[in-house]
Amino acid sequence: MKHKVGIVGCGGIAHQKHLPALSNAAERVEIVACCDIIVERAQEVAENFGAPGCKVFEDYRELLKEGDIEIVYVLTPNVAHCPITVAAFEAGKHVLCEKPMAANVEDAQRMMDAWKKSGKLFTIGYQNRYRPDSQTLKRLCEEGELGQIYYAQAHALRRRGVPTWGVFTDKAQQGGGPLIDIGTHSLDLTLWFMDNYEPAAVTGVTFEKLGHSLRPEVQGNPMGTWNPDTFEVEDAAFAFVTMKDGSLITIDASWIINSTEERCAASYLCGTIAGAELTGVGGSNDKKLYLNKIMGGKQVKIEADTEAGGVDLFPGRSVQAADVECKVWLDAIEGKGELVVKPEQAFTVTKILDAVYKSAQTGKQIVFE
Numbered sequence: 001m002k003h004k005v006g007i008v009g010c011g012g013i014a015h016q017k018h019l020p021a022l023s024n025a026a027e028r029v030e031i032v033a034c035c036d037i038i039v040e041r042a043q044e045v046a047e048n049f050g051a052p053g054c055k056v057f058e059d060y061r062e063l064l065k066e067g068d069i070e071i072v073y074v075l076t077p078n079v080a081h082c083p084i085t086v087a088a089f090e091a092g093k094h095v096l097c098e099k100p101m102a103a104n105v106e107d108a109q110r111m112m113d114a115w116k117k118s119g120k121l122f123t124i125g126y127q128n129r130y131r132p133d134s135q136t137l138k139r140l141c142e143e144g145e146l147g148q149i150y151y152a153q154a155h156a157l158r159r160r161g162v163p164t165w166g167v168f169t170d171k172a173q174q175g176g177g178p179l180i181d182i183g184t185h186s187l188d189l190t191l192w193f194m195d196n197y198e199p200a201a202v203t204g205v206t207f208e209k210l211g212h213s214l215r216p217e218v219q220g221n222p223m224g225t226w227n228p229d230t231f232e233v234e235d236a237a238f239a240f241v242t243m244k245d246g247s248l249i250t251i252d253a254s255w256i257i258n259s260t261e262e263r264c265a266a267s268y269l270c271g272t273i274a275g276a277e278l279t280g281v282g283g284s285n286d287k288k289l290y291l292n293k294i295m296g297g298k299q300v301k302i303e304a305d306t307e308a309g310g311v312d313l314f315p316g317r318s319v320q321a322a323d324v325e326c327k328v329w330l331d332a333i334e335g336k337g338e339l340v341v342k343p344e345q346a347f348t349v350t351k352i353l354d355a356v357y358k359s360a361q362t363g364k365q366i367v368f369e
C-alpha cells in the first residue's frame with residue numbers, strides 16, 4: 001500500500017522540491033488531494049502529479065476531513081504553517097511542514113503542543129542537511145574531529161536575492177525577511193553541526209535601508225524587480241547568540257546588501273581540534289567543504305572531496321537533497337529509520353530567530369530562562 005499524501009500550498013516550493021521528490025518516490029507514495037487558496041494551482045498539481053481521482057480543495061479544513069490521507073505537506077507562506085499543522089495533527093495526520101517551523105515562537109509552541117498530543121510524526125523541510133558536504137561535515141563533528149565547537153558563524157548573505165514571487169516581502173504573511181527566510185537554513189545547519197540546542201541570550205540588529213528605497217531600475221536583483229512601496233521586511237539582519245555552555249554563534253542574513261561576498265546556507269565552525277568552512281550554495285565557491293587543522297606540525301587548509309565515493313545517504317552525485325529528505329521522511333513513517341530534522345531542533349531555530357527580531361525591535365538583549 002502506498003502512503004497517501006495531501007498537499008496544502010501548491011506554489012514555488014511544491015514545484016521546486018516536493019512534487020519532483022514525491023514523483024521520484026512514486027513506488028511508495030501517491031498524492032490523493034491538493035489544496036490551494038488559488039484553486040487553479042491545486043487543480044494543476046492534481047492533474048500533473050496526483051493519483052487518479054486526486055481531489056482538489058480550496059480550504060485545507062476540507063482536505064483534512066479525507067480519512068484516507070495519512071501525510072500532510074504544509075507548503076504555504078509562513079504565517080499559515082501553524083493553523084494548518086495544528087489542524088492536521090488534530091485530524092491524525094503526519095506533517096511535513098516547510099521551513100521555518102512558524103512565523104513566530106508562539107505559533108511554533110502551538111505546533112509543538114499539537115504534535116506532542118497527536119502521537120504522529122513531524123518534520124521541517126531543512127533539505128540543506130542532506131547535501132553531501134553537510135552530511136560529511138556532520139559526520140566529522142560527530143566523530144569529534146573538530147573537538148568542542150565553541151565559535152560558529154551561520155551565513156545567509158545574498159548580495160541581491162529578493163524572492164519576487166509569492167508574499168516574501170509581506171511581513172504579516174512571512175513574519176520577516178531574509179533572516180526568517182534564509183537565515184533559518186544557516187542557523188539550522190550550524191546548531192545541528194554543533195549539536196547544541198541550548199541558547200542563553202540573543203542580541204540582534206536588522207536593517208531596512210534598501211528594500212523600501214531602491215527603485216526598480218537600480219535594484220540589480222537576479223530574481224526580478226520588487227516593489228519598494230510594499231517591501232515591509234528587513235533587507236539584512238545580524239545577530240550574536242550566546243549558548244548556555246559559553247559558546248558563541250553569529251548570524252548574518254541578507255537579501256540586499258552591498259557586500260562583495262555571497263554565502264548562503266553556509267557555516268564556519270571553530271573547534272578545539274580543527275575548524276571547518278562549509279561554503280554553502282551559490283557563488284563561485286559552491287558547496288565546498290574546507291577543513292583547518294594541524295598536520296606535520298603545520299597549519300593546513302584542506303578541501304574535502306565530499307562527492308567522491310559518497311557518504312551514507314549519498315551513494316553518488318546524482319542524488320538530490322530533496323530525494324533524500326523524502327526518503328528519510330517515508331522511512332521514519334514506516335519505522336525504518338530516525339528523522340534527521342527533529343521538531344525540537346527546528347523549534348529552537350524559530351525560538352532564536354524570533355528573539356533576534358524581538359531584540360532588534362527593542363534594542364535589548366533577549367535572555368532565555
Ligand SMILES: NC(=O)c1ccc[n+]([C@@H]2O[C@H](COP(=O)([O-])OP(=O)(O)OC[C@H]3O[C@@H](n4cnc5c(N)ncnc54)[C@H](O)[C@@H]3O)[C@@H](O)[C@H]2O)c1
Nearest residue numbers: 009010011012013036037038075076077078080098099166
Ligand atoms: N526549503 C526551502 O529551501 C524553501 C524554499 C522556498 C520556500 N520555502 C518555504 O515554502 C513556503 C512556501 O513558499 P513558496 O515559495 O512555495 O511560496 P508560494 O507563494 O510560491 O506558494 C505558496 C502557495 O500557498 C498558497 N496558500 C497560501 N495560503 C494558503 C492556505 N491558507 N491554504 C492553502 N494554500 C495557501 C498560495 O496561494 C501559494 O500558491 C514558505 O514557508 C517558504 O519559507 C522553502
